[in-house]
Amino acid sequence: MQENMLKYLLPMDTHIEQVLLDDGDVQAMFDIHKCQGTSFINLQVQQLDTRCLSTHASRQSGDPQPLDRSTSNTHGASMETTEPSHLPGSSLELYDGRKGAEGVVPVLTQYSVGRIHSIGQVFRSKELLQMELTNYAIARGFNWKYLKNDSVRLTVRCNHAIYPWRLHASVVREGPQFAIKSLNNIHSCGCDIMSDGHPQTSKKWVANAVKGKLVDKPTYRASEMMRDIRRDYGISIPYHQAWWGKEVAVSSLYGDFRTSYHMLNWYSKQVDPETQRFKRFFICFQASAYGFEVGCRPMLFLDGTHIKQHKVQGVILAASALNGNNELFTVAYFIADSETYDNWVWFLQNLKKTLLSDRRIAFLSDRGKGLKEAIPDIFPNDHHGYCFQHIMQNFNDQCAEKYAAPFKKLLRKILQCIAYVVTKQEYQDTMMAMELNSTDAKEWVLQNDVDHWSHARFPGQRFAFLNTQAICSITFYHLRLASYTLIWQSHSTIEYMMREVYQYYRWLTKLECK
CATH class of the missing domain: 3.30.420 (Nucleotidyltransferase; domain 5)
Known part of the structure; x- marks a missing residue:
């Protein structure tokens, strides 16, 4: 049986789809767009098997909870779930202490906290779900680990067994979409995950975070990546991690650099x-x-x-x-x-x-x-x-360095006149001025190919270009x-x-x- 499902695309990442199942999802959608300052909401309607929605509906009506079968070998729908005690869009107050470099709430905590919120959410692929789990853990300030991880199912729980947070997702039909089938979204840990770093920030995560900026700015440096990740995500990463993340991002965008030589x-x-x-x-x-x-x-x-x-x-x-x-x-x-x-x-x-x-x-x-x-x-x-810019630099290093600053400035001004004058008479006058001030400076000019950088002495046409x-x-x-x-x-x-x-x-x- 098919039903229409309403979903929307996140304003910060149009590759992510969020499903609207109840009033809490709608409120989260408005809160996310309000945080980003966008007035346009991209809504879509899609048909989906009602089994992905029935579990969430039964939780709302107070029906008995089925047994947790997440550790069994079956891949059917669903298992124990506990609804969060707060709406996804209202959870920003939990992150007042996670400030970015400029003292504002990091971008990640403004919209990732609502990405993992309820049963029935559908992600385009398993890899995308894993990336969103990483973003979610960084935004929440905790860590998770795999219980099951194969081509048709994914089960993770909080890294500390004493805390109940847990998520199970499985493939939708033949894939590649994955849907959340079970979610216990209550967790109180995170005290040991500080804003200075996070164990989930792998080089693959860094690559995904900076890939868009690398397209716009191919000269994007690792030091700039460290600064932007600190500002946008509220965490610090070491230089080597930023460098390797850039390597992965460049390879995924443009291919391997070494093998590109063979393509020539x-x-x-x-x-x-x-x-x-x-x-x-x-x-x-x-x-x-x-x-x-x-x-x-x-x-x-x-x-x-x-x-x-x-x-x-x-x-x-x-x-x-x-x-x-x-x-x-x-x-x-x-x-x-x-x-x-x-x-x-x-x-x-x-x-x-x-x-x-x-x-x-x-x-x-x-x-x-x-x-x-x-x-x-x-x-x-x-x-x-x-x-002439390089000629001036060599003159400073080889000749004018031994003179005091005011006299050095005078010699540099005379040298500039030697380069820019256009007649032979002007050239002779400036050379005479150089000799009156410093015989060594005049000898340096004559020994450094003045015919190649003075307008008056250059035999060809350089169209007034000296530098x-x-x-x-x-x-x-x-x-x-x-x-x-x-x-x-x-x-x-x-x-x-x-x-x-x-x-x-x-x-x-x-x-x-x-």
Whole structure:
């Protein structure tokens, strides 16, 4: 026999369904939405076997309690249950002492206390029920252990045998849904579970708690996870637990990082057949090469960032440009074991093959390992500009450090003028001012390739770019990609370019004044 069952989705997690069986459930629903400040309630109607509801109804009418058969081998409905002495939505008063980092009631205690509350609740899977039991125990401040745990049933009780809290659930028909068949929701323990930690906070639980934030922020750090879990759940976890939780979450979202290297075979056939290993990997889409030729200045920013995920050693080297709107445009990137002269040479050789014209290019970089020597070897007729920010840092460390602060500030100002002046006469005047103040400082300027970082001396066109603000954007962008697996990096780059192409086509029509 089928009956209609009314249920709703929790505002904080739309994957969780709560069943409305009585007035207490309705009150709990209103209290939960009030806590979250939401005015919209997502109600659904579903048909369910009435056996999942009959036990709860008999308890309300005062019928005799059947014997507890939770320890038998049968999987039928139901067993002894004791209704809680308070409504689920009114239990917030029990948690006034469990304050978060900001001194407010943690988010978990605002809505998890009503998730496990009555017989007849249906969960989409056994794993989801187990996760909700963990959240419930953390919110209540107690611990539980398994009595039975297999593919068709789940029985747990309070970790302390003297306390009566107990729950039994079993599969609904062939599954995968699980329904609560028996619940004794009275417990008074929890004094030994302090807010500084909880035994149920496994790395899997941490992964589930932070997975949503990792999607929005792939650079989410373990220290930030510790802070947010303390604020949202009112408990503290050690750093290693947060780190391992992030590992599990990243693997579940994007796959295993190590095995993703094998998937690169799908992108290229240039693999040594004997070792089945590749040394380096160059990626440049035809659309990127064409876009650089027709829509970007003849200037490339070169930079690299380390891959720090999952203990995998490697670097991502990138060549990027700026389009006519001064927006970042990734031309090519390169995956290798380290940043060396040989890797930069191989990267630049492949980059040179992909460029569609012979126009002269101005390269701008921070003179990374091997890059200073590699550019003139592969692009002998082009020009290499140095990042002035790094020049200034080297000047402070190697020359100006020995002077007092006021005089050091003066020398730095003169050095900045040397970099930004645009005529030869202005350059000579500023060099004379540097010599009058410090002969050593002038010699340092002459010995540190001034032709590569002064506007007046640079032989090519660098379009007024002295510093590498764009390179900072490149590093951040590829650092974000480094949080994904390698295949996700490629797909993310494709999606990024598709978004830019879409924005471009939006401006192809003529603008008309209204």
